[in-house]
Amino acid sequence: AQAEIGLIGLGVMGSNLALNIAEKGNKIAVFNRTVERTHEFVEEAGALKDNIVPCATIEEFVAAIRPPRPIIIMIKAGEPVDQQMELLRPHLEKNDIMIDAGNANFRDTMRRFDALKDSGLTFIGMGVSGGEEGARHGPSIMVGGTEDSWKRVEKVLTSIAAKYNGEPCVAWLGENGAGHFVKTIHNGIEYADMQMIAEIYGILRDGLKMSATEIGEVFATWNKGRLNSYLIEITAKVLEAADPIGGKPIVDMILDKAGQKGTGKWSVIEAQNMGIPATAIEAAVAARSLSSLKGEREAAEKILGLPAVAPLSVSDRAAFIKDLESALLAAKIGAYAQGFAVMAAASKEFNWNLPMPTIAKIWRAGCIIRSQFLDEITSAFTKAPDAANLIVTPAFADMVKETDGSLRRVVSAAVLAGLPVPALASALGYFDSYRRGRGTANIIQAQRDFFGAHGFDRIDGADSHHGPWGSGLGAGA
Ligand code: NDP
Structure with a gap:
């Protein structure tokens, strides 16, 4: 029998995705630019080999797949995807589907989709989240393309997606760039989640002078409560890990310069293009940029010194740590509200009709921001699909009212102690501005x-x- 699907690009993500596809009983044809990698991959596949058709040439590869052929392209994003599509295109037939599963800018996806419009071929832009582990055992998959092309791949993708209480974390989200746009905003929210965790870590480390191991215990405890999520879980694990050289906490040995590949920046650019405030995400992206200016920061500390303020003074440490937990939850609500507001605006702008409850649903498992919290968002948007903003849905309005006092106390204490909390403060500023009917823009207009x-x-x-x-x-x- 012919393969059900094909995959090009046996790097980290592609090879794991291919193994996942094969493991779920789907026959898959694979191709890689460098053919040695294809041989290696088949060797690594073990018993899954039976469901894998390794191909050394594009001709062989295309012939191995059942038409209409869905072909996943999982290679380095950008120019390489256009090159690969050009090489593939002459070998394809009517209704074949090229699927870009890399981290594409959705504007490239729209362009690629449009370029194939009258060719008889079609294109899917598919966001995949969950890293290596997710690709292998169940990622969250965000699909954009025609509904017909989705129907051709629905069965295979459903079989490989992560499951949340049995529900697959994959969905068709709309035409052309919808899937890659939603993946971009997922990553924007991920930047905010990570930065807010880093700011809370900073308060515990530099304010309360706690050790990495002690802070790890705090996060591990929080992971059992309302903040339960993959990012909190791995933060606890990271803080508890020892350096193989010397045995000290590894986190204390890691240079404080964070990398970025573009999805955070794209989230902010698109939010700005549509005039939607996404201040917590912006603060998170800016914080990564600032982190990379390590040399400038060290020089500035020599010139300016740390702020001349009283150190953080906390009379009841346990109560303050409880406040930090609620503050983080409040700020997280702000970041998610902003991300969903950006998607709601894009849905109108690009005529996607993005299904908000479904997006929250397919993020509950498999992806990097997976959490119990997303189940609460699913429920809030299911009950109030037309809510102007997540924070005015009844459940989230209650959560904001319950937690924003903690966020206010934490941000105030941090500011007074000279500890930077740009993302937490942005979320607080967003709540305070958004909930105030009479603002101050009258003076701007004047x-x-x-x-x-x-x-x-x-x-x-x-x-x-x-x-x-x-x-x-x-x-x-
Ligand atoms: P890797 O670096 O592991 O693999 C890159 C793959 O791309 C290799 O198969 C390579 O082939 C191929 N390639 C590079 N340039 C070309 C080209 N010009 N023509 C054809 N093939 C080419 O990358 P990843 O697997 O990490 O990432 C793949 C995509 O998935 C990226 O878009 C990435 O952003 C995205 N992604 C990655 C995640 C991760 O956690 N790593 C998570 C989610 C998405 P060759 O062997 O011949 O060099």
């Missing part, structure tokens, strides 16, 4: 009218649209 004659609306609806500024009116730019 200023804009004063120097640029931009005009303003009046609260009484009366139609005097310029202020009595006299000669200042229209004086500048």
